[in-house]
Structure formats: structure tokens, C-alpha cells
Amino acid sequence: MHTTILVTGATGTVGCEVVKQLSVQDGDIRVRAGVHSIIKGENLKRLPGVEIVEMDFEDQESLHAAFTHVDKVFLITPFAKDQVHMAKTLVDEAKKKGVKHIVKLSAMGADAEPGIQLGRWHREIEKYIEDSGISYTFLRPSSFMQNFVNYNAESIKHDGKIYMPTGKAKISYIDARDIAAVGVEALTGEGHEGQVYELTGPEAISNSEAAQILSDVTGKQVEFVDVPEDAARKSMAEHGTPDWMADAMMELYDVYKAGNSNQVFDSVQAVTDKKPHSFRQFAQDYKQCFV
Numbered sequence: 001m002h003t004t005i006l007v008t009g010a011t012g013t014v015g016c017e018v019v020k021q022l023s024v025q026d027g028d029i030r031v032r033a034g035v036h037s038i039i040k041g042e043n044l045k046r047l048p049g050v051e052i053v054e055m056d057f058e059d060q061e062s063l064h065a066a067f068t069h070v071d072k073v074f075l076i077t078p079f080a081k082d083q084v085h086m087a088k089t090l091v092d093e094a095k096k097k098g099v100k101h102i103v104k105l106s107a108m109g110a111d112a113e114p115g116i117q118l119g120r121w122h123r124e125i126e127k128y129i130e131d132s133g134i135s136y137t138f139l140r141p142s143s144f145m146q147n148f149v150n151y152n153a154e155s156i157k158h159d160g161k162i163y164m165p166t167g168k169a170k171i172s173y174i175d176a177r178d179i180a181a182v183g184v185e186a187l188t189g190e191g192h193e194g195q196v197y198e199l200t201g202p203e204a205i206s207n208s209e210a211a212q213i214l215s216d217v218t219g220k221q222v223e224f225v226d227v228p229e230d231a232a233r234k235s236m237a238e239h240g241t242p243d244w245m246a247d248a249m250m251e252l253y254d255v256y257k258a259g260n261s262n263q264v265f266d267s268v269q270a271v272t273d274k275k276p277h278s279f280r281q282f283a284q285d286y287k288q289c290f291v
């Protein structure tokens with residue numbers, strides 16, 4: 001008897017890793033990669049046991065098709081203002097279709113009181129899943145190492161600089177591949193129902209230390225520039241970042257600077273039996289993105 005697992009946001013940073021890792025699992029697993037755009041999903045199509053389904057979280061018909069005959073879901077919603085509404089719609093559809101387990105990508109500090117906007121959105125979704133009666137596992141990762149690829153690679157490549165308003169804050173960055181590995185175990189292993197995993201990398205480092213590691217690995221000088229809050233806001237506005245997003249990001253940077261992002265947990269190793277990637281290992285594996 002096979003198990004069909006739907007991964008939403010399958011072309012994103014964590015989603016594509018989940019799909020890749022599920023595709024090489026033993027057992028009769030069918031992976032349904034839920035992609036927003038078929039073109040972006042082309043690479044996933046070639047993986048063994050993976051089928052692509054186009055889904056738009058705002059289009060009920062596409063959700064109906066995506067969730068049909070699905071047993072389990074890895075639920076990712078984007079960093080969007082209406083992410084709570086999107087997630088609730090997905091949970092409703094999962095319930096209608098008899099989904100047995102949801103692994104939700106949440107965020108560290110989701111249950112902090114009063115917390116920050118980003119966390120409160122995630123907690124609201126978590127609560128909705130709890131109330132749905134569907135079995136669940138919540139993954140609450142710290143900041144992704146891959147953010148350096150997605151948001152800082154250009155300035156590293158062109159100016160040798162990492163610009164961020166984080167001061168001397170230490171952050172227990174986690175590799176998205178480790179988040180995916182925990183998610184895959186939660187979807188295919190036993191004993192993860194009702195569990196909440198706070199996920200971090202093996203160490204907390206400042207962005208100056210991250211810059212030093214990137215310098216060592218790439219062989220080019222990379223410096224961290226601590227950007228004052230006003231300049232950070234101005235730069236975000238110039239890059240078209242909406243106010244709600246800039247506010248949410250500035251709140252997050254304040255959490256970092258208050259020293260609330262430096263805790264290290266051993267949950268990646270405990271769940272997967274593998275050590276999480278260090279920032280140095282990440283930098284080596286993604287070196288080509290920075291040179």
C-alpha cells in the first residue's frame with residue numbers, strides 16, 4: 001500500500017529539499033510536488049517517484065486536485081501578508097480529503113508571548129491545525145543559512161559585503177537541508193505525532209563570523225556591514241519591500257539583537273541521527289553562489 005505525500009511550496013528553499021529527500025526514501029512513497037509555476041517545477045519532475053501538480057493557494061479548484069488521494073502533507077506557505085488565510089484554506093482542504101498527518105514549516109519563537117508578527121502568524125496556523133483534529137508535527141527552525149544565497153549572494157559577489165542590521169547578534173543559523181531531513185523523518189518515521197521541534201544549526205555565529213567563514217571558503221574578502229535601522233528601512237523601500245514586510249523584518253532583527261536567537265538545540269541530531277551542517281560546511285557546499 002503506497003503513501004502519497006503532498007509538498008506545498010515545493011519549488012522554495014525548504015520544499016525542494018523535502019521533495020528531493022523524499023524521492024530517495026525506501027518504501028512505497030509517492031511524492032506530489034505542489035508548484036505555483038510548472039516551469040519552476042521542471043527540475044523536480046525528473047526525480048524518481050515525483051509527480052508535479054500545479055497549485056495556487058488562492059484557487060480552490062487547484063487545491064481540490066492537489067489534495068485528492070493525499071495521505072500526508074508537508075505544509076509550507078510563503079512569507080506573505082495573507083499567509084494565515086492561505087494556510088487555513090490548505091488545512092480545510094486537507095481535512096475534507098481525509099489527510100492523516102501534516103508536517104508544518106513554522107518558525108522559531110512561534111509560541112513566544114507577545115512575540116513578533118512573524119511568529120504570531122505561524123502560531124495562529126499551528127493552532128488551526130491543532131483544532132482541525134489532523135495529526136501534526138511542527139518544525140520551528142531558526143534563520144536559514146540559505147538566506148545568504150537568496151538575499152546576500154549578489155552583494156557578496158559584487159562588493160564582498162554582507163549588509164544587515166544585526167550588530168553583534170549571534171544567530172543559530174540552520175541549513176534548509178537539515179530542516180528537510182527532519183521533515184522527511186516526521187513524514188515517514190514513527191512517533192512524531194503531536195511533536196514540536198525547535199530546529200537550529202550546531203552553533204550560533206554573528207554575521208561578522210559568517211563573513212569570516214565565507215572569506216576563508218571563497219578565498220575573497222567578505223565583510224559584514226552593520227546597517228543602521230533607518231538605512232535598512234530606506235534600502236528595503238528602495239527595493240520595493242512593502243511596509244508590512246519591512247516592519248516584520250525589523251522586528252525580527254530586534255529579536256536577534258536582544259540575544260533571543262542564539263539558543264542551540266540538538267533536535268536535528270535527535271530526530272535524524274545525523275549532525276546538522278555547520279555554517280562552514282554550508283559555505284563550502286554553496287561556494288559557487290558567492291564567487
Ligand SMILES: NC(=O)c1ccc[n+]([C@@H]2O[C@H](COP(=O)([O-])OP(=O)(O)OC[C@H]3O[C@@H](n4cnc5c(N)ncnc54)[C@H](OP(=O)(O)O)[C@@H]3O)[C@@H](O)[C@H]2O)c1
Pocket residue numbers: 008009010011012013014015035036037040055056057058076077078079105106107108118141142143144147
Ligand atoms: N527564511 C528563513 O530564515 C525562515 C526561518 C524560519 C521560518 N521560515 C518560514 O519558512 C516559510 C517559507 O519557506 P521557504 O523559505 O522554503 O519558502 P520560499 O523559498 O519563500 O518559497 C515559497 C514557495 O511557496 C510558493 N508559493 C508562493 N505563493 C504561492 C501561492 N499563492 N500558491 C502556491 N504556492 C505559492 C512559491 O512558489 P513561486 O516562487 O513559484 O511563487 C515557493 O515555491 C515561511 O513560512 C517562513 O516564515 C523562514
